[in-house]
Amino acid sequence: MSEKLWGTGIDEAAYLEECCFRKPWGSSFLASLADNKFMRLRGTYDAESGELMGYCCYSVIFEDCELMRICTQPRFRRKGVAAGLLDDLIADARASGCDRIFLEVRKSNRGAISLYESRGFAYSYTRYNYYENGEDALVYQLSLKGDA
Ligand SMILES: CC(C)(COP(=O)(O)OP(=O)(O)OC[C@H]1O[C@@H](n2cnc3c(N)ncnc32)[C@H](O)[C@@H]1OP(=O)(O)O)[C@@H](O)C(=O)NCCC(=O)NCCS
Numbered sequence: 252m253s254e255k256l257w258g259t260g261i262d263e264a265a266y267l268e269e270c271c272f273r274k275p276w277g278s279s280f281l282a283s284l285a286d287n288k289f290m291r292l293r294g295t296y297d298a299e300s301g302e303l304m305g306y307c308c309y310s311v312i313f314e315d316c317e318l319m320r321i322c323t324q325p326r327f328r329r330k331g332v333a334a335g336l337l338d339d340l341i342a343d344a345r346a347s348g349c350d351r352i353f354l355e356v357r358k359s360n361r362g363a364i365s366l367y368e369s370r371g372f373a374y375s376y377t378r379y380n381y382y383e384n385g386e387d388a389l390v391y392q393l394s395l396k397g398d399a
Pocket residue numbers: 271272305319320321322323324327328329330331332333334335356360361362363365366367369
């Protein structure tokens with residue numbers, strides 16, 4: 252089960268960023284996001300070690316939820332951490348009255364694409380030449396309309 256990140260949790264998320272991304276977001280940027288009323292940061296801790304295993308960052312702006320970041324520390328991968336974070340995000344977006352959740356992902360990021368598809372996200376369209384290296388972004392969406 253994930254929880255809202257604050258305080259030292261923000262520094263722990265910055266550490267995960269360094270382990271997982273080529274251009275990591277730093278602590279002060281993450282802290283500014285945590286202070287933004289439209290942004291939410293959630294993480295999941297290992298019950299034994301107390302380590303932050305994974306975290307996600309997303310916006311909730313009226314009817315739209317957008318996943319900005321999700322990552323799992325390498326040694327905790329393929330254990331359902333990111334899937335659990337996404338399940339909690341989906342429940343939060345639904346409870347917040349969102350109509351849809353969307354995200355963009357590098358075309359080459361097969362692992363993340365499999366993760367999103369496993370949670371019901373569907374390919375919507377391509378943003379060509381989106382990333383700095385010329386790679387395309389795929390936009391995926393999950394509609395929450397008509398959900399109970
Ligand atoms: C993508 C990422 C978040 C997945 O985290 P994770 O905690 O290992 O994912 P889960 O264990 O919850 O995986 C759930 C399902 O997603 C799919 N999946 C996850 N990683 C996968 C991979 N590398 N290859 C293929 N399928 C994958 C599988 O269907 C998996 O279920 P299974 O293990 O029963 O087959 C993780 O690899 C990561 O941090 N990558 C670097 C950061 C990144 O690219 N983030 C996404 C863009 S912001």
